Amino acid sequence: MTNKSNCPVCLGVDSFERYPDELHGLSPTVDYKFTPTTRLTYEIVECSDCGHQYVSSAPQVEILYTENEDETYLAAQQQREKSAEAWLQIVTSAAPPSSARTLLDIGCATGIFLDKASRFYVVCGVELSEWASKIASRQHEVWRQPVSQQTTTRRFDIVTMWGVIEHLSNPRDEINAISELTNVDGLLFIYTGDRAAFLPRLLKKKWWWYQGMHIQYFSKSGLRQLLETSGFEVVGTRNLPIFFSLRSLAQSMNRYALLKPFVWILSKRPFSRLTIRLTLSGEMLMIARKVG
Numbered sequence: 001m002t003n004k005s006n007c008p009v010c011l012g013v014d015s016f017e018r019y020p021d022e023l024h025g026l027s028p029t030v031d032y033k034f035t036p037t038t039r040l041t042y043e044i045v046e047c048s049d050c051g052h053q054y055v056s057s058a059p060q061v062e063i064l065y066t067e068n069e070d071e072t073y074l075a076a077q078q079q080r081e082k083s084a085e086a087w088l089q090i091v092t093s094a095a096p097p098s099s100a101r102t103l104l105d106i107g108c109a110t111g112i113f114l115d116k117a118s119r120f121y122v123v124c125g126v127e128l129s130e131w132a133s134k135i136a137s138r139q140h141e142v143w144r145q146p147v148s149q150q151t152t153t154r155r156f157d158i159v160t161m162w163g164v165i166e167h168l169s170n171p172r173d174e175i176n177a178i179s180e181l182t183n184v185d186g187l188l189f190i191y192t193g194d195r196a197a198f199l200p201r202l203l204k205k206k207w208w209w210y211q212g213m214h215i216q217y218f219s220k221s222g223l224r225q226l227l228e229t230s231g232f233e234v235v236g237t238r239n240l241p242i243f244f245s246l247r248s249l250a251q252s253m254n255r256y257a258l259l260k261p262f263v264w265i266l267s268k269r270p271f272s273r274l275t276i277r278l279t280l281s282g283e284m285l286m287i288a289r290k291v292g
């Protein structure tokens, strides 16, 4: 634990407790199993100035990822490939290969998105997990350090962060470093939760993005403010389709008492093997252009 940090969005110093500490000194659960401990969080505060929610006594959760091995991540390979394909279509239509040549995927995990994107771009990844980066680096160039610790002079036309920014204890430093690595007119794609959307407001602390691994809880306006004060101009915001196998959907639903009757059915074959596409309230993709 370090000292309480300022709001990473507006740098405000005043905040109040939104949700109390549930981890009591324990490390958050770093996996995708959605066990009851996955949802336990550190104290989450809300900035009194801009409303951004974050863990202010920021633990260095990044360090946990360096040793993380997650077999459930591999088990969900098929649904991740389908999601990556859908996300790549969004990237190629916003930044066609005719005008964009290089792509950096931050938090590339085992390289599923890099595999798809390398059909169109010269790709490079960033991954802190030794286990995941080893798998990704069989096919691709992968950096093992956060972007803020890179000394490279390389510049990229496209930077993607799929479900990464919510894990960062200092997203402002990372976004500033990403800004340095992005060519003028290059595009940054950030997928994260939008806690001001309808479903999150309805579910409150039961919203699935509230997890111990997550340090930042953005709204559209908060993420926009962060980007616009870091050398980017927001050019679009949209919902992002996600593919789930019914088995993993059942695991996620297990936390909602009302949905439990469905969990049993979905966990059984043949249903568990099916994959469905969902576009849910509260899953946002923000696209921003690097300004000169």
Ligand SMILES: [Zn+2]
Pocket (backbone or CB within 6 Å): 007, 008, 009, 010, 011, 012, 047, 048, 049, 050, 051, 052
């Ligand atoms: Zn703030």
